[in-house]
Amino acid sequence: MNSSFFIYISGMKRKIRQERESEIIEGFYQLAKEVGLENASIAKIGKFLNIPPSLIMHYFPNRDFLIQALIRYILEHYQLIYEPIIEHLNVSHKLDVQELVGRLFSREWNLLFDDGVFYSCYALIFRDKSIRAAYKNLHLALRRTLEDILNQDSAFAEMDTRQLAEQIYVVVEGAYYYLAMIDDEEEYQEKLQYFKKQVLGLLQDEVNAEFRR
Amino acid sequence: MNSSFFIYISGMKRKIRQERESEIIEGFYQLAKEVGLENASIAKIGKFLNIPPSLIMHYFPNRDFLIQALIRYILEHYQLIYEPIIEHLNVSHKLDVQELVGRLFSREWNLLFDDGVFYSCYALIFRDKSIRAAYKNLHLALRRTLEDILNQDSAFAEMDTRQLAEQIYVVVEGAYYYLAMIDDEEEYQEKLQYFKKQVLGLLQDEVNAEFRR
DNA sequence: CTTAATATTGAATGAACATTCAATAAATAT
DNA sequence: ATATTTATTGAATGTTCATTCAATATTAAG
Missing domain, CATH: 1.10.357 (Tetracycline Repressor; domain 2)
Known part of the structure; x- marks a missing residue:
């Protein structure tokens, strides 16, 4: 692994990351559409997408990042x-x-x-x-x-x-x-x-x- | 009881109710202004107005009533x-x-x-x-x-x-x-x-x- | 093949949440 | 004066919340 400051994620891993992030945001949007933004919690997004909430937090450190995205x-x-x-x-x-x-x-x-x-x-x-x-x-x-x-x-x-x-x-x-x-x-x-x-x-x-x- | 300083009109209870309800809604509005509607919880309204949350629920049976008001x-x-x-x-x-x-x-x-x-x-x-x-x-x-x-x-x-x-x-x-x-x-x-x-x-x-x- | 990094999981955390309840205080009616 | 209704309190409920953690799986790098 190279030792630069930047986290280099190659090929597959990068793709996985991008696709997961998109999936999460789209799920967030779909859910907010149904139940309202104020009711679209991380737990509910997880349930909606069949992934544990901890995976969401792996990509979006906290709720603010999720909202920004x-x-x-x-x-x-x-x-x-x-x-x-x-x-x-x-x-x-x-x-x-x-x-x-x-x-x-x-x-x-x-x-x-x-x-x-x-x-x-x-x-x-x-x-x-x-x-x-x-x-x-x-x-x-x-x-x-x-x-x-x-x-x-x-x-x-x-x-x-x-x-x-x-x-x-x-x-x-x-x-x-x-x-x-x-x-x-x-x-x-x-x-x-x-x-x-x-x-x-x-x-x-x-x-x-x-x-x- | 000593009531020398207070004039008790008939229907005092109704007045109390009206004033409490107004106080709560105005507090709700003020708080929502500061922290956002989505963050203005019943507990926070209570803290904001120095009253227990249960008093809020005495006048507004649940959160929907509060929002409607x-x-x-x-x-x-x-x-x-x-x-x-x-x-x-x-x-x-x-x-x-x-x-x-x-x-x-x-x-x-x-x-x-x-x-x-x-x-x-x-x-x-x-x-x-x-x-x-x-x-x-x-x-x-x-x-x-x-x-x-x-x-x-x-x-x-x-x-x-x-x-x-x-x-x-x-x-x-x-x-x-x-x-x-x-x-x-x-x-x-x-x-x-x-x-x-x-x-x-x-x-x-x-x-x-x-x-x- | 081995090691390191990342992806994913599920369980656990404590805080905040809306709401309930029983007890007490005050106001009104009798 | 007593009984009844309403106002107020504070503690307790169970649920949901965002977030943490340790474990396991997958992928990339050496």
């Missing part, structure tokens, strides 16, 4: 699922705004992602600076992606696309927050239309564009 | 603090839109209210139908209040004020969600301006008003 997992997946949806619009000079708005509010990706765990973790930003920073990074990245898309269309050349991206996302995120409270499908669709129209208004509002500069 | 407390106070801020605009035919927007995004009320506990409880809407309904009721009430204010000004007579209130609040709530991630004061103010302008745009956008009808 869960948040990394959630934010990575949020971005991984969401960004391609708006990224692959293939803007050939002219952006299809209807299509963009449709994708921003798409419920498809919503089905792939559970909001309960996301907001439980979000609530942690108020007491943990590093979690706050991680959440901020995700939200900035989403805005930058949208900004880039807008910049590809010359129609927005005169507009402050950074501001526009901020304004669009604040509606999208406010809508997700609010619509989660609404069970009735008809009411849901009605309000969703309000917000889609609102974003379309932002994108088409050339008068405002000048006013805002 | 906390959410009632939070939502009532949210409304109690927030509504007067926008309600007492004293619309004398002409609404001061600048003033309205200023109040909607006022940081004052934000200081009176801790968002960590609010969002921790919000996360519960995804698994609890009655909590979801309670949150929805609050958000509908806020929108109705704003709608009433808009209706008092004849300038909005031709507009769909219900839709407008929905669109305004989705920005306000999206902004609160997003701005909580931002520590830097300058950046915070810059983005806050974006969102204030956005709401002003909604209020002044008469062209859109027709388009939306």
Whole structure:
């Protein structure tokens, strides 16, 4: 064995480690989805995955490491699922705004992602600076992606696309927050239309564009 | 017994009960603010208030009752603090839109209210139908209040004020969600301006008003 | 093949948890 | 004044918690 400071784990062992860590975090996420983050204990994760709790602690020294890893997992997946949806619009000079708005509010990706765990973790930003920073990074990245898309269309050349991206996302995120409270499908669709129209208004509002500069 | 210093009104017991219950819920809220909802145990609430945990259970048979009462407390106070801020605009035919927007995004009320506990409880809407309904009721009430204010000004007579209130609040709530991630004061103010302008745009956008009808 | 490092197991730890209980104190009703 | 109801206390319950530990199995290195 070499004597460097770094723990060198070769081949198989490294793979085992990576796979176990992933398995544990995914199990943690799945369980939190079912019983709530506050009830997803290490013992329960072990039972859920059929491994002893001590194995979990072998990879994650304490609960905080587990939470940090869960948040990394959630934010990575949020971005991984969401960004391609708006990224692959293939803007050939002219952006299809209807299509963009449709994708921003798409419920498809919503089905792939559970909001309960996301907001439980979000609530942690108020007491943990590093979690706050991680959440901020995700939200900035989403805005930058949208900004880039807008910049590809010359129609927005005169507009402050950074501001526009901020304004669009604040509606999208406010809508997700609010619509989660609404069970009735008809009411849901009605309000969703309000917000889609609102974003379309932002994108088409050339008068405002000048006013805002 | 010597009761010379105390005035014993009839129904003293009821008063004791009400005050104890309030004390416990307020203590629960204060503690949750400090250590997080997930760490605010009954034992800790007892220690925080210098009462035995069994007294807490005398008034709240189990933890669920305590959570339900906390959410009632939070939502009532949210409304109690927030509504007067926008309600007492004293619309004398002409609404001061600048003033309205200023109040909607006022940081004052934000200081009176801790968002960590609010969002921790919000996360519960995804698994609890009655909590979801309670949150929805609050958000509908806020929108109705704003709608009433808009209706008092004849300038909005031709507009769909219900839709407008929905669109305004989705920005306000999206902004609160997003701005909580931002520590830097300058950046915070810059983005806050974006969102204030956005709401002003909604209020002044008469062209859109027709388009939306 | 031997040794060292890592992976996995299951049992054990003490602390914290929600909750119960019996006893006492205070307030109200009779 | 006495009886009844409610408020309060503190000790005790059994459970679950995160975490530790020693043992065994597997894999890598020499």
